[in-house]
Amino acid sequence: MLGLMQDWPLLCHKIIDYAAAQHGSREIVSRSVEGPITRTTYAEIHMRSKKVAQALEADGFGLGDRVATLGWNTARHMEAWYGIMGVGGVYHTLNPRLFPEQIAWIMNHAEDKAIFTDLSFVPIVEAIADKVPSLRKIIVLTDDAHMPKESKLDLVSYESWIQGYDGDFAWKEFDENTACGMCYTSGTTGDPKGVLYSHRSNVLHALISAQPDALGMSSNETIMPVVPMFHANAWGIAHSAPMVGAKIVNPGGQMDGASIYELLDTEKVTFTAAVPTVWLMLLGYLEETGKMLPHLKRVVIGGSACPRAMTEKFQDVYGVDVVHAWGMTEMSPLGSLGSIKPVYQSLTGSEKLDLQEKQGYAPFGVEMKITDDENVEHPWDSKTFGRLKVRGPAVADAYYGGAGAEQFDDEKWFDTGDVAHINEHGYMQITDRAKDVIKSGGEWISTIDLENLAVGHPDIQEAAVIGIVHPKWDERPLLICICKEGKTPSKEEILAFMDGKIAKWWMPDDVAFVNEIPHTATGKIQKTELRKQFAEYVLPTA
């Protein structure tokens, strides 16, 4: 027997309808790509996104068409998203930091038919347009006055493109499982893989992430999503902020400390979200200038592990609460958040920081488990670590085109590729990447833990640990170090420093000193490259 409740499909354009109806005068402030700070409202964004829908439809774009966006966080970018989704199209966010060939590869894989691009990214589009045969419309997110004087491409300015329309448009109605958004994972190994969000998954993710113990989104907040819209939907804020009527402050393309500080201060931002790198720049700026953060109450930090010192500084020096979060493009992206449960409310000082180093706990709508390689579940005892697997309505079920099928099992568990442990109260901590963890005699050793310990030695500047083939134990850890300038510690000194701080069998079998450790574009240690360099290495214990 079915219930007798309304069939009210969860469609993303209902979010912007709601924002316009109930929070129409609430502001969206953006640092524009052209320079000046612009101000608009949800009512205005709603009306203009309907014009986008009309223009798209007039140009022959509709249900299922992938429309790329290559832009910073701005009001126009938001309008484009809602307009695309409102005709049943799929916004496909492109990361401008990728190489042009990667962008072209991704666009071809997605078969993008149109692109909205920031003025500053027109050169990228010019470099790749002729390599993307499906592309037949290029809209530059600016007005005629700012358009490039000349281009080899047929460009149209956003403002002139939508100006003939009146906004009198009825959003298309369709199944809530219809695709609405697309984002490719950066793919450190292999080709990028496309995640295809549905209207349902975005709306549910917004409802889940807005909860008090998740992002805590309220109409009374002023929210600055520094995290870009091309980075997993700006962690969903492009949907959750209008859903609650929060004021948005978009930083555009300027993420240096001074620019971020200026907006935090003048717009009285209460809540912001970004990766640690951004906060390093801001904290550096604050230290140089002696400025404070009187309006900011909460900062969500994710994308990579939040350093303990950063949490400490935000909380103790600036009085800003830190919420350490973890997620993935495949999870829309939020997977866990470090809100403090009642059992930990009395923690202070280093004990509180210990808790906050963890990636937090899963909200309702995210199921989590850790398993061994045979899919046997591990206990939540804060020490046994295993492959982290997740399930939920905003978790990918497959990649576009079918790549990476081995990451999804029959019971819909998605293998995150991370290795983690979970404590008795559900707080999860990432300890490694599955491909990096060292499997020694059937037990797992966390390379990240060893690296963190090694860099604690006063003479070590950077450390990386990889597994080296071993005749008896399958793999044993090799510690690879760069020493600080002028320092020449011995292997024995380093190992003595680590001894006693970890289990005996975790101790590296050897230490190698190098002058350079290879990194990815985003600053992570490139272990695939290191493994190649040390492919012929023979451990003294072998």
Add this chain to the structure above:
Amino acid sequence: MLGLMQDWPLLCHKIIDYAAAQHGSREIVSRSVEGPITRTTYAEIHMRSKKVAQALEADGFGLGDRVATLGWNTARHMEAWYGIMGVGGVYHTLNPRLFPEQIAWIMNHAEDKAIFTDLSFVPIVEAIADKVPSLRKIIVLTDDAHMPKESKLDLVSYESWIQGYDGDFAWKEFDENTACGMCYTSGTTGDPKGVLYSHRSNVLHALISAQPDALGMSSNETIMPVVPMFHANAWGIAHSAPMVGAKIVNPGGQMDGASIYELLDTEKVTFTAAVPTVWLMLLGYLEETGKMLPHLKRVVIGGSACPRAMTEKFQDVYGVDVVHAWGMTEMSPLGSLGSIKPVYQSLTGSEKLDLQEKQGYAPFGVEMKITDDENVEHPWDSKTFGRLKVRGPAVADAYYGGAGAEQFDDEKWFDTGDVAHINEHGYMQITDRAKDVIKSGGEWISTIDLENLAVGHPDIQEAAVIGIVHPKWDERPLLICICKEGKTPSKEEILAFMDGKIAKWWMPDDVAFVNEIPHTATGKIQKTELRKQFAEYVLPTA
């Protein structure tokens, strides 16, 4: 093109799974029907609700079966709900305040196959069981020691019924639109009408109502739902509290001021919800005893309009924020909440109270409009009032069995039967019931506004306004008053008092003094009865 996100159906038992996994040690405290305060946890409730599921299945109950519950808010009642839902059954809450014949009528209409009853309601079940032929199992929510010594019925105690099971039960999987709950509206006119909730509607309602600007549910709250589970799902708290891991304090059947105060104080309740009558008793008790509410931060008041003086007292005397809410059984029930938007944050004193007299604004997931009788929409100008219509994923699409079909239109708008106006920022205020509003010369006159004005006269104790047939204007208002003891104001004095405070054409055409005004069981003026009494009345203006 469909998205590639997981098909993770929104099923209510996933809520209790989540609560057990992530907030397993969080307490549920209940004033038991037997007397003592009992304490349990989400982990325990989860395990015992699985035993309920096993016992139900063993007794042959399953998908689609309606299982009645006749109980106060207790942990056992919660376990019963989740157990019933977990086998695909439908919990059907019965209001013990109804006459036994009404309860029997409702049970027969729903064809309930089993019933969970509180010990204190066994006499009701004994009175009606033989009138409900579908009923074949009666479980008393107590243990063997407390069971009635003798009964003409075949009763089993809840504890003995579940004790043979081990809780090792896999919840049933089914479509999220499957029915899971049922509640009949009280029906002041005509027969009660059944609302049939689905798993999807309950989960979405919980997600929507937990938002910071709605109920603001957090794991760090201690929540006392005084509003009964048989009153529209305890306003959803039986789902939203476990969804976030909040501590629950159940008041059982004792809602007098002293009992409520005792739990608020000893359990340090931070948030509570109930109808105004309950708060009148609590405020009376506090005044008598001089006690304060140091732990309570927020109270949600709904079910009927919250008197201004009550809001004022909670806020100014006790430092407790009031959220005035409005909803209906047909809306799961929340429709609007009086959280303060940024535009009103600077209001204080009487201006703030003016705003808080309104029923608040709709959260995302509730669409609202006001129309005339021809379904033409009225503007949101805080004065034009019309029929209040709503739409959303937790709004009924029909009544069970098809009654009341005229309340649902082709575009799924549900006519609430209320008349309201909405202001430019979305704040809605109920001004009347549609069946009571007076239609004079094509314009509408609010009887509630006239009544509120009339009782402001120092000699008037109670006032009711009804429409009387008029040859020229169709209807004109008649003011019916009870005077305070020893007072005998003239018609002219009363009308002079009202004159100038309302539009000229709203002025009553006549005043009738009576000794009694008929009321419903819940204390509302019975206007159908008044209209019968004054059916032959001829206005002096006619």
